[in-house]
Amino acid sequence: QQPVQSPQAVILREGEDAVINCSSSKALYSVHWYRQKHGEAPVFLMILLKGGEQKGHEKISASFNEKKQQSSLYLTASQLSYSGTYFCGTEYGLGNEKLTFGTGTRLTIIP
Amino acid sequence: EAGVAQSPRYKIIEKRQSVAFWCNPISGHATLYWYQQILGQGPKLLIQFQNNGVVDDSQLPKDRFSAERLKGVDSTLKIQPAKLEDSAVYLCASSLVPLSSYNEQFFGPGTRLTVL
Numbered sequence: 001q002q003p004v005q006s007p008q009a010v011i012l013r014e015g016e017d018a019v020i021n022c023s024s025s026k027a028l029y030s031v032h033w034y035r036q037k038h039g040e041a042p043v044f045l046m047i048l049l050k051g052g053e054q055k056g057h058e059k060i061s062a063s064f065n066e067k068k069q070q071s072s073l074y075l076t077a078s079q080l081s082y083s084g085t086y087f088c089g090t091e092y093g094l095g096n097e098k099l100t101f102g103t104g105t106r107l108t109i110i111p
Numbered sequence: 112e113a114g115v116a117q118s119p120r121y122k123i124i125e126k127r128q129s130v131a132f133w134c135n136p137i138s139g140h141a142t143l144y145w146y147q148q149i150l151g152q153g154p155k156l157l158i159q160f161q162n163n164g165v166v167d168d169s170q171l172p173k174d175r176f177s178a179e180r181l182k183g184v185d186s187t188l189k190i191q192p193a194k195l196e197d198s199a200v201y202l203c204a205s206s207l208v209p210l211s212s213y214n215e216q217f218f219g220p221g222t223r224l225t226v227l
Binding site for chain 2: 002030032034040041042043044047049053055087089098099100101102103104
């Protein structure tokens with residue numbers, strides 16, 4: 001089952017903050033976040049594991065609510081380079097690495 | 112460190128023709144993935160290899176799609192015969208440690224397939 005992302009699209013001015021959410025109807029083991037710019041490959045941002053471990057870029061922060069099966073990605077003081085489509089990938093089984101990606105959130109940063 | 116390589120970058124074929132895509136993962140990466148990304152959607156996993164063995168191919172349309180990973184390195188994905196709905200970007204990705212959730216995937220640039 002595909003995770004649901006919200007919002008579907010958001011437009012921000014440079015310097016503003018944004019939150020992107022990812023919700024699952026199934027119990028999650030981990031959530032992975034990727035950003036994809038138009039015509040390019042997805043690029044890794046962050047992994048959040050059940051139990052609290054995280055791995056990712058320093059300037060990116062995210063949370064994982066195990067009870068609600070939700071994850072949120074926080075983008076603060078947005079820069080033009082943050083523009084792109086953000087995907088969450090959810091893993092349901094322990095250590096099987098199989099990711100089910102959401103439909104994406106398109107983020108546009110304007111000067 | 113070289114990234115994931117894919118070829119060709121673009122391919123246009125007519126329906127019912129066959130097509131093959133090639134992927135060379137990052138050196139030393141045990142796990143290789145093929146994804147299909149239809150315009151406006153997230154990547155959908157088609158097949159996952161660990162070394163040269165298939166871990167998951169539950170979403171691979173096996174009547175027309177096939178994939179192999181020879182010697183646990185390069186991989187090819189084939190479609191035969193192609194349908195209009197196969198138009199998509201085919202992404203290859205690899206990851207270092209097998210069967211670990213704490214494992215980022217590195218994506219290649221993709222092959223954009225157009226079926227006419």
